[in-house]
Amino acid sequence: MQESSEVAGSIVSEDCLDEVIQEQIKTLKNAQTAALSAVTKRRNEIFRLMDNCDNLHLVKSEVIILCKLRDKYDESFQQYEKHLTDSSERNTVNKRHSENTASIDRFITEMNNWVKESELQLTADLDRKSLCSSSTTRTKSSRTSVRSARLKEKARLAELMAQHAMREKTKVMEEQELRLKQEREEQEFRLRKKKEQLELETKIAMSQARERVYAEADNISDIVPKDTPSPLNPNVDPFQPQPSDITVDTPQLKANVPCSSSHCRFPEPNLDMQLQSQQEMFLKTQQHMTAAMLLPSIEVPKFKGDPIEFATFMMAFDARIAPNASGDADKLYYLDQQLEGEAKDLIGGCLYMSSSEGYTSARSLLSQEYGDPYKVSMAYIKKLISWSALKHEDPHGLYTFALFLIKCRHAMTNLSHMEVLNHLPNLQAVVKKLPTYLQNKWCSLAGHLREEKGGVDFADLVEFVYRKAKAANDPTFSKFALQNNYSKP
Incomplete structure (x- = not known):
């Protein structure tokens, strides 16, 4: 039993030794493969550099690195080859190593030849540049003339x-x-x-x-009878009127009763x-x-979807186009032609309806979308609040702003929603659009109006801005008119 246990122990130790050897061989093989991969990667980088002669110095430095990597690859192969016990495997590995080494050597040879050729080419370029620099002085004047x-x-x-x-x-x-x-x-x-x-x-x-x-x-x-005498009875004595004391009321003949007497005639029309x-x-x-x-x-302007311009557009359409159209089909067609943008898209479906229903529906849609008093009021207020602040020296801009304020004041007579412009925050927002000198003048006027009538409203502000705009654009005595007169010779 002791001998059998010794045999079993020897078998186990031999198995462990084989596993250790195989693991070591595997490690050496991986090291050899990694070294070969490093050589291949470096070859590819050098090959890309060899496309341009200007990379000569880089290629020379890479040659040294490539040779070191090749030596490292040989060392890793020798370590790996020593531990191989199978002769056939060893032969295969040696053959593959020989092929790889030959390929690396050929590349190094090609690289050295490229280095020599590049050096010669760069030398020739330098010589040519030196010749060109020597002739630069002679051709400088000619180049100047050419330029x-x-x-x-x-x-x-x-x-x-x-x-x-x-x-x-x-x-x-x-x-x-x-x-x-x-x-x-x-x-x-x-x-x-x-x-x-x-x-x-x-x-x-x-x-x-x-x-x-x-x-x-x-x-x-x-209808009127001819003025001819009627035939008389020859056997009757002529009528002799006798005087009488009896008066008889003669009835008046009606105009529509025909009369055959020669004394009864109708007046002829003029x-x-x-x-x-x-x-x-x-x-x-x-x-x-x-x-x-x-x-x-009169050209009817096209409507582009601005609620402020909707009433003007419909008034022009009803005055110039609708009365001259032969029917609802023509009215619908002309209405569609006078629209642009979202307004045109809004009534697009009405064109597929009957002419009468389509025209009625189109006008109804436009009125609901752009003629609603609240939407029109909000369009006025939004445009007024978003108006850019006026500059100090801009009389034309001040006059344009004043005209829009007048337009807002007139719209307030029919749009109750615009009464909010009389509120203090909105009045302040409008005053902020004015130049500083007009803000100060309005402040003084507002104080006087509050003492006189207890407060100010939007109409007071509009009147103030319009008066100042007219003064700033006076053709005779405004600042710009005087400056233009002074500038004339």
Whole structure:
């Protein structure tokens, strides 16, 4: 039993030894692989550097590092090869190592050749640069003249380009002017044709009126009996009236009862006066239409979704487009054409409805969205509060601001929501838009108004700003008018 236990112990110790050896071989193999990977990585970096001769000094330093890595790879291989016991595996490893070593040597050879060629090329470049530097002095004056000539050519080219650009702009302006002239001539031609047509229609209407009057006169003459004596009975003695004391009331004949007596006649109508009255009426109509045609055409501005401009737009549309449209279909089409942006998108679905319902729905949608009194009031107030502060020397900006304040004051008469402008915080916000010198003047005026009538309102502020804006833009005695007069020679 003692011998068997010794044999078993020897077997266990041999197994442990084999595991240790295998682990060591594996470690050495990994070290060899890592060394080879380092060599390969360095080769790739050197290969990228060899694309440019300017990297010559870098390549030389990399050669030294690559040789050290190669030596480290040989050492790791020798350590690994010593521990191999299998002859076939050893042969395989030796063969692979020989191939890797040969590849590294070839690359080092190529690298050394590249270093030599690069040195020769750099030397040639230096020689060429030295020759060029020696001739620089001789060619300096010529280069200066060439540079001057180039600058002149560039200036000439810039001038030609500017002339070309101006010629193109002039051409565009001439085309626009020609197009406007043609449109104006076409408009005048259409107006002339309309005028001629109106005169012709007036003559036709006058002729028809005369014809109707004469026809009525003929009808009346047919009703009125001819002034001819009635046949008498020859067998009857002539009537001799006898005086009598009895008076008999003779009944009056009615106008609508026909009478066959020669003494009963209807008054003929005054045909000339009727004809003259109708002619005067047609002449007045013709003069009114002719005067309307001679007036400049009124363009209805397009509505872009500003609630402040909605009432003006609808008034213009109802005055200039709606009365002349033949039906709801035309009204809906023209209404869509006069809209832009969100307003146009708002009624887009109404175009797919019937003409009557679509036009009614489109106007209703626009009124709800842009004609609501609260929304209109908020648009006025928002624009007023967001107005930029006025500068000290800006009379035109002050006048524009004053006009908008007047517009707000007029809107307050129909928009009750804008009464909030009379509140103190809103008045203060408006005063802050004014220049400092006007703020001080308003402060003095506000104190006087409070003593006089117990407070101030938005109308007082509007009147103050408008008065100061007119004074700042006075064409005779304002600051800018006097300065312009002084500046004249």
